[in-house]
Amino acid sequence: MADFLDRTAPALMEIAPQKSVVALRAAGTSIVYDDGELIHSRGDRKPGVSIVETGAVNIGIIGRNGAFHTVTVLGPGHCFGEHALFAGSPRTHDVSSIGRSTVLQIKGARFLALFEKDAELARAIMTVTASRANALLDILDDIRRLDLSTRLAKLLLSFAPIDAPAASINCVQTDLAFSLGVSRVSLGKALKRLEKLGLVVVGYGYVEMPDICALENWATRNG
Amino acid sequence: MADFLDRTAPALMEIAPQKSVVALRAAGTSIVYDDGELIHSRGDRKPGVSIVETGAVNIGIIGRNGAFHTVTVLGPGHCFGEHALFAGSPRTHDVSSIGRSTVLQIKGARFLALFEKDAELARAIMTVTASRANALLDILDDIRRLDLSTRLAKLLLSFAPIDAPAASINCVQTDLAFSLGVSRVSLGKALKRLEKLGLVVVGYGYVEMPDICALENWATRNG
DNA sequence: CGTAAAATGCTAAGAAGTTAGCAATTGAGC
DNA sequence: GCTCAATTGCTAACTTCTTAGCATTTTACG
Numbered sequence A, B: 001m002a003d004f005l006d007r008t009a010p011a012l013m014e015i016a017p018q019k020s021v022v023a024l025r026a027a028g029t030s031i032v033y034d035d036g037e038l039i040h041s042r043g044d045r046k047p048g049v050s051i052v053e054t055g056a057v058n059i060g061i062i063g064r065n066g067a068f069h070t071v072t073v074l075g076p077g078h079c080f081g082e083h084a085l086f087a088g089s090p091r092t093h094d095v096s097s098i099g100r101s102t103v104l105q106i107k108g109a110r111f112l113a114l115f116e117k118d119a120e121l122a123r124a125i126m127t128v129t130a131s132r133a134n135a136l137l138d139i140l141d142d143i144r145r146l147d148l149s150t151r152l153a154k155l156l157l158s159f160a161p162i163d164a165p166a167a168s169i170n171c172v173q174t175d176l177a178f179s180l181g182v183s184r185v186s187l188g189k190a191l192k193r194l195e196k197l198g199l200v201v202v203g204y205g206y207v208e209m210p211d212i213c214a215l216e217n218w219a220t221r222n223g
Numbered sequence C: 001c002g003t004a005a006a007a008t009g010c011t012a013a014g015a016a017g018t019t020a021g022c023a024a025t026t027g028a029g030c
Numbered sequence D: 001g002c003t004c005a006a007t008t009g010c011t012a013a014c015t016t017c018t019t020a021g022c023a024t025t026t027t028a029c030g
Helices: A004-008 A018-027 A082-087 A108-117 A119-145 A148-159 A173-180 A184-196 A212-222 B004-008 B018-027 B082-087 B108-117 B119-145 B148-159 B173-180 B184-196 B212-222
Strands: A029-033 A038-040 A048-062 A068-074 A094-107 A167-170 A201-203 A206-209 B029-033 B038-040 B048-062 B068-074 B094-107 B167-170 B201-203 B206-209
Touching (some): A018 A108, A029 A048, A048 A082, A068 B119, A082 A108, A094 A108, A108 A119, A119 B068, A119 B119, A148 A173, A148 A184, A148 A212, A173 A184, A184 A201, B018 B094, B018 B108, B048 B082, B082 B108, B108 B119, B148 B206, B148 B212
Antiparallel strands (some): A048 A068, A048 A094, A167 A206, B048 B068, B048 B094, B167 B206
16 A cells, blocks of 8 residues: 555655765665564654665554554655654654565764755755645645545545556555545445446456546546 | 644744844845735745744635635744745645734745755754644544544643643634634534533633643543 | 623534444455 | 455444534623
């Protein structure tokens, strides 16, 4: 399940200039994590920036009942930990590995030193953070203003390749429900509403959007 | 109605070193706005950073029905517009003046030039943005995980002075409902629940927290 | 002081979401 | 090809929130 922050915001390693990428790699240590292994815990006070090199990581919170509430999933090139570093707060989320992953770990002080010297890196990390804040504000607005079907349509559209006239995405309803923060039952109902309107086709492990343009128009009309 | 981003995240002008503050003032133009005057519109593509000098501004979205959905209110020292500038996106919100306000307007290119030269300023704006992203993530998590009474308790606590044993805050229920994105009826019910537990006292235009510590404990137990 | 506006309190009907559980369908792997 | 786990579809009872409306209380101010 790739997710909104991974898609809505650019990856640090993709927008940073080559020389900054090299400097980051030199400043950190690559660590391999097994499936499910905990990378950081909420409350940790040892700040640092981590960058996914291979695989993917799950950012979320472990609730009191032990269930993991996923906030987002980050893939290669994406960074995390910079919020806590710059805000000076303890880590706000638990991070665990999805499958086997490689993560570049850079100590807080090292990263800040690079940030001070390298204005291009500074601008890149600022761009990532600003884009994420934007995405979060959007989601918050959507939750307040739009009904579930519309939010679902927007989520599905965010998975579609740009400029494609139609698309089919592989996903299970449980994950879609997670992303939107609702139950599977509610998500199923919302999907059915879209299906009745002819905007999507629901299948086992996939959702098709036969006319992305129509879906976009519908979502725009509602929001 | 001061609001969460104003309280949860530091103000740029307060954490930036004096010399950066001076440079920012020199780089921008102060403009005075009347009550309700529109400062920026959602969709604007002319990027720039704005800093509130006096008064306050309302960040929000004007819905299709014409109603203004407030996202946050920013007071003196706080900046806005940097998301759109760094993310390279059009402005995502409408900004209007609350009462008469003075806003320092800095053109995008000028701000970026300062950002490149002045690492301390870069760090300050990064700190503000990271703190805001943190706050937004927290709110999103809360919406998914906590019931309304608990979220209300956390909101009220965010208005209380630090380390005070008790507090009374001036606010109308309509504004609290807005902040939490719920109706006034639901907010009233949530307030009543807290009142029955003896955690708050509700009055006309104010809410008292006679025992902040007890309220904090209760909110923590629930979330 | 008296009045009007603002704010709160409350009700009722209905919409939407939740949990829990079970049946039916699909597909992956032996 | 069969089996079984994963996934989807659906129902029912329950909870929460919404809208709409009106009564009551409080405050501001002429």
